[in-house]
Amino acid sequence: MNSIFGKLARRSALASAMSLAVLMSVGVAQAADAPAQRVGVRGEITALEGDALKVHTLGNEEVTVGLTKDTQVRGVTLARISDIKPGSYIGTAAMPGPDGTLTAMEVHVFPPEMAGTGDGHRPFDLAPGSSMTNGRVGELKVANGRTLTLSYKGGEKTVVVPENVPVVNLVPGDRSLLKPGVKVALFAVPEVDGRLTALGISAGENGVKPPM
Known part of the structure:
Protein backbone atom coordinates (compact mmCIF):
# COMPACT_ATOMS: atom_id res chain seq x y z
CA MET A 1 0.00 0.00 0.00
CA ASN A 2 2.79 2.42 0.91
CA SER A 3 4.54 1.73 -2.38
CA ILE A 4 1.34 2.57 -4.27
CA PHE A 5 0.99 5.86 -2.40
CA GLY A 6 4.66 6.54 -3.01
CA LYS A 7 4.25 6.01 -6.76
CA LEU A 8 1.17 8.24 -6.83
CA ALA A 9 3.02 10.96 -4.91
CA ARG A 10 5.98 10.78 -7.29
CA ARG A 11 3.66 10.94 -10.32
CA SER A 12 1.84 13.92 -8.82
CA ALA A 13 5.10 15.73 -8.11
CA LEU A 14 6.33 15.02 -11.65
CA ALA A 15 3.07 16.27 -13.14
CA SER A 16 3.26 19.46 -11.06
CA ALA A 17 6.84 20.07 -12.11
CA MET A 18 5.94 19.56 -15.79
CA SER A 19 2.96 21.93 -15.47
CA LEU A 20 5.17 24.56 -13.84
CA ALA A 21 7.75 24.19 -16.62
CA VAL A 22 5.05 24.64 -19.27
CA LEU A 23 3.67 27.74 -17.53
CA MET A 24 7.14 29.25 -17.25
CA SER A 25 7.91 28.60 -20.90
CA VAL A 26 4.59 30.15 -21.95
CA GLY A 27 5.31 33.20 -19.76
CA VAL A 63 22.87 57.55 -20.46
CA THR A 64 24.02 56.37 -23.88
CA VAL A 65 21.34 55.99 -26.56
CA GLY A 66 21.91 54.46 -29.97
CA LEU A 67 20.76 56.15 -33.17
CA THR A 68 19.60 54.44 -36.36
CA LYS A 69 18.61 55.62 -39.82
CA ASP A 70 15.01 55.50 -38.63
CA THR A 71 15.54 57.77 -35.59
CA GLN A 72 13.50 60.92 -36.13
CA VAL A 73 15.00 64.24 -35.04
CA ARG A 74 12.84 67.32 -34.52
CA GLY A 75 13.78 70.83 -33.55
CA VAL A 76 12.03 72.68 -30.72
CA THR A 77 11.61 76.47 -30.93
CA LEU A 78 9.72 78.97 -28.80
CA ALA A 79 6.11 79.71 -29.72
CA ARG A 80 3.16 81.70 -28.36
CA ILE A 81 -0.43 80.80 -27.67
CA SER A 82 -1.35 83.19 -30.49
CA ASP A 83 0.46 80.87 -32.91
CA ILE A 84 -2.33 78.35 -32.33
CA LYS A 85 -5.33 78.80 -34.62
CA PRO A 86 -8.48 76.77 -35.26
CA GLY A 87 -7.25 73.95 -37.48
CA SER A 88 -3.73 73.90 -36.00
CA TYR A 89 -2.36 70.45 -35.21
CA ILE A 90 -0.86 70.33 -31.72
CA GLY A 91 0.14 68.01 -28.90
CA THR A 92 -0.12 68.56 -25.18
CA ALA A 93 1.00 66.74 -22.07
CA ALA A 94 -1.70 67.39 -19.49
CA MET A 95 -3.32 66.40 -16.22
CA PRO A 96 -7.02 65.47 -16.06
CA GLY A 97 -9.52 67.32 -13.87
CA PRO A 98 -12.62 65.88 -12.12
CA ASP A 99 -14.85 66.91 -15.05
CA GLY A 100 -12.53 65.43 -17.67
CA THR A 101 -11.06 68.78 -18.71
CA LEU A 102 -7.31 68.61 -19.27
CA THR A 103 -4.92 71.18 -17.79
CA ALA A 104 -1.89 71.49 -20.05
CA MET A 105 1.62 71.06 -18.68
CA GLU A 106 3.08 72.02 -22.07
CA VAL A 107 1.88 72.52 -25.63
CA HIS A 108 3.80 71.80 -28.81
CA VAL A 109 2.64 73.00 -32.22
CA PHE A 110 3.31 70.88 -35.30
CA PRO A 111 4.00 72.41 -38.73
CA PRO A 112 1.36 71.60 -41.40
CA GLU A 113 3.53 68.91 -43.00
CA MET A 114 3.63 67.02 -39.67
CA ALA A 115 -0.13 67.12 -39.05
CA GLY A 116 -1.42 63.74 -37.93
CA THR A 117 1.74 62.83 -36.04
CA GLY A 118 0.90 60.64 -33.02
CA ASP A 119 -2.83 61.33 -33.38
CA GLY A 120 -4.79 60.26 -30.28
CA HIS A 121 -4.99 60.34 -26.49
CA ARG A 122 -2.78 58.10 -24.32
CA PRO A 123 -0.97 57.88 -20.96
CA PHE A 124 2.31 59.82 -20.73
CA ASP A 125 5.27 59.81 -18.37
CA LEU A 126 5.87 63.52 -17.76
CA ALA A 127 4.14 63.19 -14.37
CA PRO A 128 2.14 60.48 -12.59
CA GLY A 129 -1.34 60.40 -14.10
CA SER A 130 -0.42 62.62 -17.05
CA SER A 131 -1.56 62.05 -20.62
CA MET A 132 -0.47 63.03 -24.12
CA THR A 133 -3.07 64.21 -26.61
CA ASN A 134 -2.25 64.98 -30.23
CA GLY A 135 -5.01 66.37 -32.42
CA ARG A 136 -6.49 69.24 -34.37
CA VAL A 137 -7.69 72.41 -32.68
CA GLY A 138 -11.38 73.21 -33.03
CA GLU A 139 -12.84 75.98 -30.88
CA LEU A 140 -10.21 78.28 -29.37
CA LYS A 141 -10.93 80.88 -26.67
CA VAL A 142 -7.68 82.68 -25.94
CA ALA A 143 -9.44 85.54 -24.16
CA ASN A 144 -11.42 83.21 -21.93
CA GLY A 145 -8.96 81.18 -19.87
CA ARG A 146 -6.97 80.01 -22.91
CA THR A 147 -9.35 77.10 -23.49
CA LEU A 148 -9.37 74.98 -26.64
CA THR A 149 -10.97 71.82 -27.97
CA LEU A 150 -8.70 69.17 -29.41
CA SER A 151 -10.11 66.57 -31.80
CA TYR A 152 -8.46 63.31 -32.76
CA LYS A 153 -9.59 60.08 -34.37
CA GLY A 154 -12.16 58.59 -32.04
CA GLY A 155 -12.48 61.42 -29.54
CA GLU A 156 -12.25 65.02 -28.39
CA LYS A 157 -10.78 66.73 -25.32
CA THR A 158 -11.13 70.18 -23.78
CA VAL A 159 -7.77 71.62 -22.76
CA VAL A 160 -7.04 74.64 -20.56
CA VAL A 161 -3.61 76.21 -21.08
CA PRO A 162 -2.45 78.17 -17.98
CA GLU A 163 -0.50 81.38 -18.50
CA ASN A 164 2.77 79.90 -17.22
CA VAL A 165 2.70 76.79 -19.44
CA PRO A 166 5.41 76.66 -22.13
CA VAL A 167 4.29 76.65 -25.76
CA VAL A 168 6.79 75.50 -28.40
CA ASN A 169 6.98 74.68 -32.08
CA LEU A 170 8.10 71.29 -33.32
CA VAL A 171 9.93 71.61 -36.63
CA PRO A 172 11.66 69.09 -38.91
CA GLY A 173 15.31 68.58 -37.98
CA ASP A 174 18.30 66.31 -38.47
CA ARG A 175 21.40 65.10 -36.63
CA SER A 176 23.07 68.48 -37.03
CA LEU A 177 20.96 69.59 -34.04
CA LEU A 178 22.52 66.95 -31.78
CA LYS A 179 25.42 68.83 -30.21
CA PRO A 180 26.90 68.96 -26.69
CA GLY A 181 24.91 71.35 -24.53
CA VAL A 182 21.64 70.92 -26.43
CA LYS A 183 18.62 70.01 -24.30
CA VAL A 184 16.66 67.01 -25.55
CA ALA A 185 13.60 64.93 -24.79
CA LEU A 186 13.61 61.53 -26.45
CA PHE A 187 11.98 58.13 -26.37
CA ALA A 188 13.92 54.92 -26.78
CA VAL A 189 13.35 51.17 -26.69
CA PRO A 190 15.59 48.76 -24.76
CA GLU A 191 17.27 46.09 -26.85
CA VAL A 192 17.83 42.48 -25.75
CA ASP A 193 21.34 43.35 -24.55
CA GLY A 194 20.02 46.27 -22.48
CA ARG A 195 21.17 49.04 -24.80
CA LEU A 196 18.74 51.84 -25.69
CA THR A 197 17.83 52.76 -29.25
CA ALA A 198 16.20 56.13 -29.89
CA LEU A 199 12.88 56.23 -31.73
CA GLY A 200 12.53 60.00 -31.84
CA ILE A 201 14.40 63.00 -30.46
CA SER A 202 13.13 66.53 -29.79
CA ALA A 203 16.15 68.84 -29.63
CA GLY A 204 15.97 72.43 -28.38
CA GLU A 205 17.22 75.13 -30.73
CA ASN A 206 18.93 78.29 -29.49
CA GLY A 207 18.94 77.11 -25.88
CA VAL A 208 15.29 76.05 -25.74
CA LYS A 209 14.52 73.23 -23.31
CA PRO A 210 11.93 70.79 -24.73
CA PRO A 211 9.12 70.84 -22.15
CA MET A 212 7.48 67.57 -23.19
Missing part, protein backbone atom coordinates in the same frame (compact mmCIF):
# COMPACT_ATOMS: atom_id res chain seq x y z
CA VAL A 28 8.74 33.66 -21.31
CA ALA A 29 7.30 33.36 -24.82
CA GLN A 30 4.59 35.92 -24.03
CA ALA A 31 7.17 38.31 -22.61
CA ALA A 32 9.29 37.92 -25.74
CA ASP A 33 6.28 38.61 -27.97
CA ALA A 34 5.12 41.65 -25.94
CA PRO A 35 5.72 45.13 -27.43
CA ALA A 36 8.95 46.75 -26.28
CA GLN A 37 8.45 49.29 -23.51
CA ARG A 38 9.38 52.85 -24.38
CA VAL A 39 11.81 54.67 -22.13
CA GLY A 40 11.74 58.46 -21.79
CA VAL A 41 15.11 60.23 -21.54
CA ARG A 42 15.29 63.97 -20.83
CA GLY A 43 18.43 65.99 -20.27
CA GLU A 44 21.43 67.58 -21.98
CA ILE A 45 23.63 66.12 -24.69
CA THR A 46 27.23 65.62 -23.58
CA ALA A 47 28.57 63.94 -26.73
CA LEU A 48 27.68 62.34 -30.06
CA GLU A 49 30.12 59.63 -31.07
CA GLY A 50 29.07 57.97 -34.30
CA ASP A 51 25.65 56.49 -33.61
CA ALA A 52 26.00 56.80 -29.83
CA LEU A 53 24.29 59.81 -28.23
CA LYS A 54 25.34 60.53 -24.65
CA VAL A 55 22.92 62.42 -22.39
CA HIS A 56 23.23 63.74 -18.85
CA THR A 57 19.67 63.24 -17.62
CA LEU A 58 17.51 65.34 -15.33
CA GLY A 59 17.96 62.51 -12.83
CA ASN A 60 21.73 63.17 -12.82
CA GLU A 61 22.58 60.00 -14.73
CA GLU A 62 24.79 59.43 -17.77
Whole structure:
Protein backbone atom coordinates (compact mmCIF):
# COMPACT_ATOMS: atom_id res chain seq x y z
CA MET A 1 0.00 0.00 0.00
CA ASN A 2 2.79 2.42 0.91
CA SER A 3 4.54 1.73 -2.38
CA ILE A 4 1.34 2.57 -4.27
CA PHE A 5 0.99 5.86 -2.40
CA GLY A 6 4.66 6.54 -3.01
CA LYS A 7 4.25 6.01 -6.76
CA LEU A 8 1.17 8.24 -6.83
CA ALA A 9 3.02 10.96 -4.91
CA ARG A 10 5.98 10.78 -7.29
CA ARG A 11 3.66 10.94 -10.32
CA SER A 12 1.84 13.92 -8.82
CA ALA A 13 5.10 15.73 -8.11
CA LEU A 14 6.33 15.02 -11.65
CA ALA A 15 3.07 16.27 -13.14
CA SER A 16 3.26 19.46 -11.06
CA ALA A 17 6.84 20.07 -12.11
CA MET A 18 5.94 19.56 -15.79
CA SER A 19 2.96 21.93 -15.47
CA LEU A 20 5.17 24.56 -13.84
CA ALA A 21 7.75 24.19 -16.62
CA VAL A 22 5.05 24.64 -19.27
CA LEU A 23 3.67 27.74 -17.53
CA MET A 24 7.14 29.25 -17.25
CA SER A 25 7.91 28.60 -20.90
CA VAL A 26 4.59 30.15 -21.95
CA GLY A 27 5.31 33.20 -19.76
CA VAL A 28 8.74 33.66 -21.31
CA ALA A 29 7.30 33.36 -24.82
CA GLN A 30 4.59 35.92 -24.03
CA ALA A 31 7.17 38.31 -22.61
CA ALA A 32 9.29 37.92 -25.74
CA ASP A 33 6.28 38.61 -27.97
CA ALA A 34 5.12 41.65 -25.94
CA PRO A 35 5.72 45.13 -27.43
CA ALA A 36 8.95 46.75 -26.28
CA GLN A 37 8.45 49.29 -23.51
CA ARG A 38 9.38 52.85 -24.38
CA VAL A 39 11.81 54.67 -22.13
CA GLY A 40 11.74 58.46 -21.79
CA VAL A 41 15.11 60.23 -21.54
CA ARG A 42 15.29 63.97 -20.83
CA GLY A 43 18.43 65.99 -20.27
CA GLU A 44 21.43 67.58 -21.98
CA ILE A 45 23.63 66.12 -24.69
CA THR A 46 27.23 65.62 -23.58
CA ALA A 47 28.57 63.94 -26.73
CA LEU A 48 27.68 62.34 -30.06
CA GLU A 49 30.12 59.63 -31.07
CA GLY A 50 29.07 57.97 -34.30
CA ASP A 51 25.65 56.49 -33.61
CA ALA A 52 26.00 56.80 -29.83
CA LEU A 53 24.29 59.81 -28.23
CA LYS A 54 25.34 60.53 -24.65
CA VAL A 55 22.92 62.42 -22.39
CA HIS A 56 23.23 63.74 -18.85
CA THR A 57 19.67 63.24 -17.62
CA LEU A 58 17.51 65.34 -15.33
CA GLY A 59 17.96 62.51 -12.83
CA ASN A 60 21.73 63.17 -12.82
CA GLU A 61 22.58 60.00 -14.73
CA GLU A 62 24.79 59.43 -17.77
CA VAL A 63 22.87 57.55 -20.46
CA THR A 64 24.02 56.37 -23.88
CA VAL A 65 21.34 55.99 -26.56
CA GLY A 66 21.91 54.46 -29.97
CA LEU A 67 20.76 56.15 -33.17
CA THR A 68 19.60 54.44 -36.36
CA LYS A 69 18.61 55.62 -39.82
CA ASP A 70 15.01 55.50 -38.63
CA THR A 71 15.54 57.77 -35.59
CA GLN A 72 13.50 60.92 -36.13
CA VAL A 73 15.00 64.24 -35.04
CA ARG A 74 12.84 67.32 -34.52
CA GLY A 75 13.78 70.83 -33.55
CA VAL A 76 12.03 72.68 -30.72
CA THR A 77 11.61 76.47 -30.93
CA LEU A 78 9.72 78.97 -28.80
CA ALA A 79 6.11 79.71 -29.72
CA ARG A 80 3.16 81.70 -28.36
CA ILE A 81 -0.43 80.80 -27.67
CA SER A 82 -1.35 83.19 -30.49
CA ASP A 83 0.46 80.87 -32.91
CA ILE A 84 -2.33 78.35 -32.33
CA LYS A 85 -5.33 78.80 -34.62
CA PRO A 86 -8.48 76.77 -35.26
CA GLY A 87 -7.25 73.95 -37.48
CA SER A 88 -3.73 73.90 -36.00
CA TYR A 89 -2.36 70.45 -35.21
CA ILE A 90 -0.86 70.33 -31.72
CA GLY A 91 0.14 68.01 -28.90
CA THR A 92 -0.12 68.56 -25.18
CA ALA A 93 1.00 66.74 -22.07
CA ALA A 94 -1.70 67.39 -19.49
CA MET A 95 -3.32 66.40 -16.22
CA PRO A 96 -7.02 65.47 -16.06
CA GLY A 97 -9.52 67.32 -13.87
CA PRO A 98 -12.62 65.88 -12.12
CA ASP A 99 -14.85 66.91 -15.05
CA GLY A 100 -12.53 65.43 -17.67
CA THR A 101 -11.06 68.78 -18.71
CA LEU A 102 -7.31 68.61 -19.27
CA THR A 103 -4.92 71.18 -17.79
CA ALA A 104 -1.89 71.49 -20.05
CA MET A 105 1.62 71.06 -18.68
CA GLU A 106 3.08 72.02 -22.07
CA VAL A 107 1.88 72.52 -25.63
CA HIS A 108 3.80 71.80 -28.81
CA VAL A 109 2.64 73.00 -32.22
CA PHE A 110 3.31 70.88 -35.30
CA PRO A 111 4.00 72.41 -38.73
CA PRO A 112 1.36 71.60 -41.40
CA GLU A 113 3.53 68.91 -43.00
CA MET A 114 3.63 67.02 -39.67
CA ALA A 115 -0.13 67.12 -39.05
CA GLY A 116 -1.42 63.74 -37.93
CA THR A 117 1.74 62.83 -36.04
CA GLY A 118 0.90 60.64 -33.02
CA ASP A 119 -2.83 61.33 -33.38
CA GLY A 120 -4.79 60.26 -30.28
CA HIS A 121 -4.99 60.34 -26.49
CA ARG A 122 -2.78 58.10 -24.32
CA PRO A 123 -0.97 57.88 -20.96
CA PHE A 124 2.31 59.82 -20.73
CA ASP A 125 5.27 59.81 -18.37
CA LEU A 126 5.87 63.52 -17.76
CA ALA A 127 4.14 63.19 -14.37
CA PRO A 128 2.14 60.48 -12.59
CA GLY A 129 -1.34 60.40 -14.10
CA SER A 130 -0.42 62.62 -17.05
CA SER A 131 -1.56 62.05 -20.62
CA MET A 132 -0.47 63.03 -24.12
CA THR A 133 -3.07 64.21 -26.61
CA ASN A 134 -2.25 64.98 -30.23
CA GLY A 135 -5.01 66.37 -32.42
CA ARG A 136 -6.49 69.24 -34.37
CA VAL A 137 -7.69 72.41 -32.68
CA GLY A 138 -11.38 73.21 -33.03
CA GLU A 139 -12.84 75.98 -30.88
CA LEU A 140 -10.21 78.28 -29.37
CA LYS A 141 -10.93 80.88 -26.67
CA VAL A 142 -7.68 82.68 -25.94
CA ALA A 143 -9.44 85.54 -24.16
CA ASN A 144 -11.42 83.21 -21.93
CA GLY A 145 -8.96 81.18 -19.87
CA ARG A 146 -6.97 80.01 -22.91
CA THR A 147 -9.35 77.10 -23.49
CA LEU A 148 -9.37 74.98 -26.64
CA THR A 149 -10.97 71.82 -27.97
CA LEU A 150 -8.70 69.17 -29.41
CA SER A 151 -10.11 66.57 -31.80
CA TYR A 152 -8.46 63.31 -32.76
CA LYS A 153 -9.59 60.08 -34.37
CA GLY A 154 -12.16 58.59 -32.04
CA GLY A 155 -12.48 61.42 -29.54
CA GLU A 156 -12.25 65.02 -28.39
CA LYS A 157 -10.78 66.73 -25.32
CA THR A 158 -11.13 70.18 -23.78
CA VAL A 159 -7.77 71.62 -22.76
CA VAL A 160 -7.04 74.64 -20.56
CA VAL A 161 -3.61 76.21 -21.08
CA PRO A 162 -2.45 78.17 -17.98
CA GLU A 163 -0.50 81.38 -18.50
CA ASN A 164 2.77 79.90 -17.22
CA VAL A 165 2.70 76.79 -19.44
CA PRO A 166 5.41 76.66 -22.13
CA VAL A 167 4.29 76.65 -25.76
CA VAL A 168 6.79 75.50 -28.40
CA ASN A 169 6.98 74.68 -32.08
CA LEU A 170 8.10 71.29 -33.32
CA VAL A 171 9.93 71.61 -36.63
CA PRO A 172 11.66 69.09 -38.91
CA GLY A 173 15.31 68.58 -37.98
CA ASP A 174 18.30 66.31 -38.47
CA ARG A 175 21.40 65.10 -36.63
CA SER A 176 23.07 68.48 -37.03
CA LEU A 177 20.96 69.59 -34.04
CA LEU A 178 22.52 66.95 -31.78
CA LYS A 179 25.42 68.83 -30.21
CA PRO A 180 26.90 68.96 -26.69
CA GLY A 181 24.91 71.35 -24.53
CA VAL A 182 21.64 70.92 -26.43
CA LYS A 183 18.62 70.01 -24.30
CA VAL A 184 16.66 67.01 -25.55
CA ALA A 185 13.60 64.93 -24.79
CA LEU A 186 13.61 61.53 -26.45
CA PHE A 187 11.98 58.13 -26.37
CA ALA A 188 13.92 54.92 -26.78
CA VAL A 189 13.35 51.17 -26.69
CA PRO A 190 15.59 48.76 -24.76
CA GLU A 191 17.27 46.09 -26.85
CA VAL A 192 17.83 42.48 -25.75
CA ASP A 193 21.34 43.35 -24.55
CA GLY A 194 20.02 46.27 -22.48
CA ARG A 195 21.17 49.04 -24.80
CA LEU A 196 18.74 51.84 -25.69
CA THR A 197 17.83 52.76 -29.25
CA ALA A 198 16.20 56.13 -29.89
CA LEU A 199 12.88 56.23 -31.73
CA GLY A 200 12.53 60.00 -31.84
CA ILE A 201 14.40 63.00 -30.46
CA SER A 202 13.13 66.53 -29.79
CA ALA A 203 16.15 68.84 -29.63
CA GLY A 204 15.97 72.43 -28.38
CA GLU A 205 17.22 75.13 -30.73
CA ASN A 206 18.93 78.29 -29.49
CA GLY A 207 18.94 77.11 -25.88
CA VAL A 208 15.29 76.05 -25.74
CA LYS A 209 14.52 73.23 -23.31
CA PRO A 210 11.93 70.79 -24.73
CA PRO A 211 9.12 70.84 -22.15
CA MET A 212 7.48 67.57 -23.19
